[in-house]
Amino acid sequence: MNRFSAMELLTQLLSIPSPTGSEDQKLAFIRNWIQSQCPKSELLCHTVDGLIVKNSVNQGPHIALVGHADVIPNWFDPYDCDGKRYGAGASDMQAGLAALMTAMAMLQKDISVSLIVYNREENTPLLNNGLYGLRQTVPDYFNAIDFAIVAEPTNNTIQLGCVGSVHYTVTVPGVAAHSARPWDGDHALYKALPLIQALANQSPVSHTVMGVDFFDVMHITESQCATGKTTIPDAWQANINYRYAPVYSAYDAENYGRSWIQNWVPTATIDVADHAPAGKLLKSSICDTFVALTGVSVEAKQAWTDVAQFAAMNIPAINYGPGLTAQAHRPDEYVVLSDIDIYTRILTQSLRAI
Amino acid sequence: MNRFSAMELLTQLLSIPSPTGSEDQKLAFIRNWIQSQCPKSELLCHTVDGLIVKNSVNQGPHIALVGHADVIPNWFDPYDCDGKRYGAGASDMQAGLAALMTAMAMLQKDISVSLIVYNREENTPLLNNGLYGLRQTVPDYFNAIDFAIVAEPTNNTIQLGCVGSVHYTVTVPGVAAHSARPWDGDHALYKALPLIQALANQSPVSHTVMGVDFFDVMHITESQCATGKTTIPDAWQANINYRYAPVYSAYDAENYGRSWIQNWVPTATIDVADHAPAGKLLKSSICDTFVALTGVSVEAKQAWTDVAQFAAMNIPAINYGPGLTAQAHRPDEYVVLSDIDIYTRILTQSLRAI
Incomplete structure (x- = not known):
């Protein structure tokens, strides 16, 4: 050989x-x-x-x-x-x-x-x-x-x-309206802004394990609102991916991420689409x-x-x-x-x- | 009859x-x-x-x-x-x-x-x-x-x-990265936040014409970033619908909306998808x-x-x-x-x- x-x-x-x-x-x-x-x-x-x-x-x-x-x-x-x-x-x-x-x-x-x-x-x-x-x-x-x-x-x-990976499907509800009369509705994407802004503002959290550094990070990967081109959207949906260092149990990590997201938008529905433990x-x-x-x-x-x-x-x-x-x-x-x-x-x- | x-x-x-x-x-x-x-x-x-x-x-x-x-x-x-x-x-x-x-x-x-x-x-x-x-x-x-x-x-x-209606296709570019290593990328949705926040903050502007009231309003109707569930998105795309009172020329209204959007995100690409004048x-x-x-x-x-x-x-x-x-x-x-x-x-x- x-x-x-x-x-x-x-x-x-x-x-x-x-x-x-x-x-x-x-x-x-x-x-x-x-x-x-x-x-x-x-x-x-x-x-x-x-x-x-x-x-x-x-x-x-x-x-x-x-x-x-x-x-x-x-x-x-x-x-x-x-x-x-x-x-x-x-x-x-x-x-x-x-x-x-x-x-x-x-x-x-x-x-x-x-x-x-x-x-x-x-x-x-x-x-x-x-x-x-x-x-x-x-x-x-x-x-x-x-x-x-x-x-x-x-x-x-x-x-x-390796870091763990949780994919949350997050849905923020709004109220649809004709886009010329937005006061009849409640814009779902705008209601999600505190969460999006909080995700944009956070920094990676480092953990040193056996001499090497892991980082907790959480970010929106996919997102959409698509009720129609002339409609104030009645829902904003996102995939939020939480990567966490191998220092938490899968149970604790999943619940932590869920609570963190919920805290920013109390009306959001949060489902776990996939979870691969660390x-x-x-x-x-x-x-x-x-x-x-x-x-x-x-x-x-x-x-x-x-x-x-x-x-x-x-x-x-x-x-x-x-x-x-x-x-x-x-x-x-x-x-x-x-x-x-x-x-x-x-x-x-x-x-x-x- | x-x-x-x-x-x-x-x-x-x-x-x-x-x-x-x-x-x-x-x-x-x-x-x-x-x-x-x-x-x-x-x-x-x-x-x-x-x-x-x-x-x-x-x-x-x-x-x-x-x-x-x-x-x-x-x-x-x-x-x-x-x-x-x-x-x-x-x-x-x-x-x-x-x-x-x-x-x-x-x-x-x-x-x-x-x-x-x-x-x-x-x-x-x-x-x-x-x-x-x-x-x-x-x-x-x-x-x-x-x-x-x-x-x-x-x-x-x-x-x-009737109010006029311009649909702008707005694309904010970012840099893709693995969602576990966001520091390698530049999140397109987060880069669009100043624009989204500004749209959420504005109020309708009223115009009285021949005794009746029209309102200028501009809002995101559809939006998405979808580079993949494990990817920091390299683009955020939105349809922004601008409805304007019949007090502007179509040319002025279209340019005003474009400039307003561009002002919040200078790197955005803005195309007019459709324009029905007032x-x-x-x-x-x-x-x-x-x-x-x-x-x-x-x-x-x-x-x-x-x-x-x-x-x-x-x-x-x-x-x-x-x-x-x-x-x-x-x-x-x-x-x-x-x-x-x-x-x-x-x-x-x-x-x-x-």
Whole structure:
């Protein structure tokens, strides 16, 4: 296994479209590749949620290498330019997948390692998330994992934990009226102004956990009032996204956000559209050892990732991948080729040394 | 012609669906009814825009009775309850049409009168409006009109002129970012807050014209930011509707509104989506005489109507109809039956006495 083959593997991955919900062809390729390169590995499961392959080593800690197969950008023919590989999902997270698969092949006789490739991660509610589905299918497998590495794009740094994410659907009622006679109505958007102004005025609240900084932030992402072009709107509706540091329980965070919003507009209706709890940081000597061996910088994951699902199972897990965070979801997404090389080398060397 | 027949005629009109753009069947009925009841009348034109019928009297001032055939609510079987007639467009303005048609029949030998029934009035840009189309088809006919009565719903009062209406499409740019890392972006809705707050704070500005009060008002009707549920929005877009009294030129009003909006958010892009100029009040002895003869109360039309098209042709025109303003566009629209009777009687008596 050499640099050429990791690049070659990435080319093959990027050549197969895998938009969220249509990952079958990519999964079939990955399964065939692993079974060909790691003939002694065992396919633990392959369902609509993804696949899990375990190598034949059963001594020492069991390390899971984890990645999702789906990508956000529309597919385009991959190409190289100026040391970058362009392709749909290059950074998020086809480069990570190529590196994890390469590591599986390189480590197949050395340490106890498995590969989880799952479907439907992007913009997917937790109950439809492929990793969540796999957890229900093979719970015993997950119970045996000692440490998980999720290769989401982190610019080759290690990112610990993850913030929680609550989406509130907030509706502020008004009274419709003809737009030429506004005194007959009560403008819903104007009634929401104290809330919008308060959201605009607040600053991120920082929390230092195990030496890294998370931030609580709450903002309107989508909003609309659309009763008609000649109508004073009778409702303003918004999606408010609350991201909170892994220092609160999911219950407390959800209630805090709800109360905060309600305080500004007592007449608002507030529903929770989705809530992905934060990924707590677990004390773990394997994790500490691995992080120290890599020598790369460590920071907080200021986003939600499936590290939270491992935390919920009490499995130490980190975000660590070769993709660029800023490239994620861009229509012309790329990854820096040398980053994949560096990542694969540090990952395999550090895992061998644990 | 008696009260029963006006009610009977309204039943027939309400039995035929005529949503905007699909008025053919109703127009055919109206044409047949007029030709049957007023055998000496002349069909001046019948196009995709509507129809015009003139009676055979050619002495004295020429009065045009004007109504649109289209309705907003979804069609439903008309019925009576508690002295009200329920039906799609009952108040806006099928009752007015029934009364105008009845008046045409009653006045056919008395005064010079014509009936204009046109298509596509509701929510239609001026260039697609049926009355606008008829103006292009028979300009000489319009030049000969001395006074026009538009039977839009006015609660049996007379409403003079009409406010102008400009729809501005306002776009405030921001910079998108992941909603967990808002400091990477610039929130478009928050950047629009000075404008939204200023619109919420302003009061109507009144103008007294020929003894009636018009009001300038400007408000957001529709608005949205929708870059994604996990994205700080990179654009906020709104429809701002400016209604202005008939005391400004269309040019001045449009520029004033644009400057006012721009002043609050210098980075905003402002486009005029639609502009229907105000209907100016014209000095007219025929109009004054008619208004005095009716004895009904007189007020300003705080909405836009096709009276503005007559004003643009320098033809005195008023809004005067039996429908209830507050019932217009309601899904279960009704008209008070006795109002139609009162209206038809006052209209015909006053026109005979001019």
